[in-house]
Amino acid sequence: TPSEKCLDISLLPSHLADQIAAGEVVERPASVVKELLENALDSGATQIDIQIEEGGEKLISVIDNGMGIRQSQLMLAVSRHATSKIHTAQDLAAVSTLGFRGEALASISSVSRLTLTSKFQGETAAWQLSGEGEGRWSDPKPTAHPQGTHVEVKDLFFNTPARKKFLRAARTEFMHIDQLVKRVMLSRPEISMKLVHNQKVVRQVHAAHDEVALKQRLKQLMGTPFVDQSLELNFEAQDIQLSGWVGQATFNRSQTDMQYLFVNGRIVRDRLLSYAVKQAYADVLYHGRHPAYLLFLEIPHDLVDVNVHPAKYEVRFANGRWVYDFLRRSVREAVTQPVGVASNQNNA
Ligand code: ADP
Ligand code: MG
Numbered sequence: 001t002p003s004e005k006c007l008d009i010s011l012l013p014s015h016l017a018d019q020i021a022a023g024e025v026v027e028r029p030a031s032v033v034k035e036l037l038e039n040a041l042d043s044g045a046t047q048i049d050i051q052i053e054e055g056g057e058k059l060i061s062v063i064d065n066g067m068g069i070r071q072s073q074l075m076l077a078v079s080r081h082a083t084s085k086i087h088t089a090q091d092l093a094a095v096s097t098l099g100f101r102g103e104a105l106a107s108i109s110s111v112s113r114l115t116l117t118s119k120f121q122g123e124t125a126a127w128q129l130s131g132e133g134e135g136r137w138s139d140p141k142p143t144a145h146p147q148g149t150h151v152e153v154k155d156l157f158f159n160t161p162a163r164k165k166f167l168r169a170a171r172t173e174f175m176h177i178d179q180l181v182k183r184v185m186l187s188r189p190e191i192s193m194k195l196v197h198n199q200k201v202v203r204q205v206h207a208a209h210d211e212v213a214l215k216q217r218l219k220q221l222m223g224t225p226f227v228d229q230s231l232e233l234n235f236e237a238q239d240i241q242l243s244g245w246v247g248q249a250t251f252n253r254s255q256t257d258m259q260y261l262f263v264n265g266r267i268v269r270d271r272l273l274s275y276a277v278k279q280a281y282a283d284v285l286y287h288g289r290h291p292a293y294l295l296f297l298e299i300p301h302d303l304v305d306v307n308v309h310p311a312k313y314e315v316r317f318a319n320g321r322w323v324y325d326f327l328r329r330s331v332r333e334a335v336t337q338p339v340g341v342a343s344n345q346n347n348a
Contacts, residue, residue, distance in 0.1 A: 015135025018080055018103075018110035024310040025107045029056025029156055030168065031178035031311065032112075034267075035104035036151050037184050040064035041191070041265075042085065042097045043149060046207060051196045053220060055170030056177055057156055065148040067119035071127040074140050078116060078131065079138040080106035094302040098266060101310065108153055110135065111160050117143060117150040133159045157259045178202060180267075186221055186294060187262045189214055202238035218245070218294075226251060226258065234343040235330035239300045240323065242251055242330050247292035248334060258292035264299060266306065273297075280331035293331070299323065 012020070026032055033050065040048045043066025045255040053059035056170045064322035067078050076082040083102030086092050092100065108114060109131050119126035157164035165172060174197055181195045185205050195203040205221065216258035219227045222245075235242045247258070261273055281291045299317070308314040317323045334342035 013135070014080065015110050015133075018106050018135065019180065021080065021103055021310075022107035023162075023163070025104060026111060026156075026163075027311070028176060029173045030180045032056065032060050032108050032153055032156065033177050034180055034304045034311075035063070035099070035108065036060070036062040036153075037181070038098035039104065039151075040066055040149070041184070041188065042099055043067050045148065045191065047192045047252060049194045049196070051179060053178055053198055055167075055173030056153075057167060057170060058154065058237075060153040060156070061150065063148065063150045065146065068123070068126075068148055069116075069118040069124065070120045071125075071140055072086055074116060074118065074127055074129050075137060077118075078105045078109050078114070078129070078137065082106075092307065094300075095306050096264075096301045096313070098208060100306070101312075103310075105151075109133065110159065111163065112156045113154040115150075115152040117145050117152075119145045119147050119149075121147055121154065155322070175294070180185065181320045182221060183260060183267050185217075186260055187296075189217055222258065222292075222294060230292070231334050231337075231342055233330065233334040235326070235333075236344060237326050239303070240326055241298040242295060242327060243298075244295040245293065246295070246331055246334050249281070249291075251292055252285055252289040253292055254289065260293065261295045261297065263297045263304060263315055264301065266315070267313065268315050270315065272320070272324055273327060276328040277331050280328045281335060284331075284335055291335075295327075295331075297323070 040062055043064055045064035045066035047065045049063045051061040081102050085097040085100045110133055113132050116128040117128040125142045127140040128143045129137050129140045185193050189208040192207045193205055204216050208217040226247055230245040230247045232245055303318040305316040306312055308316055
């Protein structure tokens with residue numbers, strides 16, 4: 001009977017606690033890719049290779065050339081609540097990395113077969129450990145690998161049938177992965193990235209360090225029509241900066257499928273921010289049409305709370321009203337001016 005279920009309280013085995021926590025972070029293969037990419041970006045990688053098999057259900061592999069993980073810290077990397085990114089409450093109040101919760105690898109490894117291989121900068125050997133989703137890990141063993149980290153996730157949700165049931169067709173799961181990878185490619189032009197699905201290269205972009213290369217990369221990801229019919233913008237007010245490209249009114253969509261907005265390089269879903277941009281276009285777009293844009297909002301880390309949701313898609317601003325107004329005003333000014341780079345820096 002239900003009341004008998006209340007008689008004995010015991011601490012959960014830690015791998016079971018990890019599996020429960022994984023429910024919040026690891027919704028589908030694309031969530032795993034998101035966490036692994038964030039780790040690669042935080043590690044200072046300039047090259048990231050992603051390999052997927054069967055929509056990520058069979059294999060998700062991410063290789064980066066970042067700083068790597070010390071052999072002595074490999075076990076910690078896969079432990080819950082273990083992170084190198086924040087150490088104090090003060091750090092939590094101004095998170096500057098994409099990760100900070102210290103639970104992605106623990107969560108992912110509790111619902112998959114995970115192998116972590118890493119060579120730390122300056123160390124002579126690479127080390128590898130692997131687990132089978134039970135919270136037990138092989139002892140680190142030496143192996144050959146260049147500087148950086150390789151995380152291999154196999155058989156996602158093999159031990160959580162309830163979650164596995166909700167996976168969609170491989171094609172659908174891959175579409176989510178592809179969209180996510182595209183977003184990361186858009187957000188970090190200085191990083192070379194490759195996405196392979198079932199042995200086929202689906203996307204590949206090279207690091208863009210000058211205007212020409214940047215435009216080329218933008219065309220590759222957003223399409224030539226967008227690039228030809230968009231305006232570059234650059235606005236600053238107090239500590240906030242807004243840059244990017246906004247599609248002119250002539251380039252409009254029947255859907256909201258080309259709207260990209262990053263806050264401090266982070267992919268966010270914020271209805272108020274999207275609404276602010278929508279309002280900025282209100283006078284120049286027909287009803288029912290949607291703008292296309294790629295916007296980067298940079299705001300001091302202590303004015304953004306990123307610890308709102310485990311998947312880190314939501315943020316809160318200390319001065320929300322002001323941020324939304326700044327966004328709306330800047331985008332409106334850009335889309336209602338005829339040509340050139342819209343900015344508030346050279347018209348003082
Ligand atoms: P978080 O990113 O929130 O710190 P994770 O579970 O994702 O938590 O990773 C735990 C730790 O493992 C990180 O803080 C980092 O020190 C290390 N780590 C994970 N992935 C990488 C990587 N690709 N390169 C270097 N270090 C990594
Ligand atoms: Mg992380």
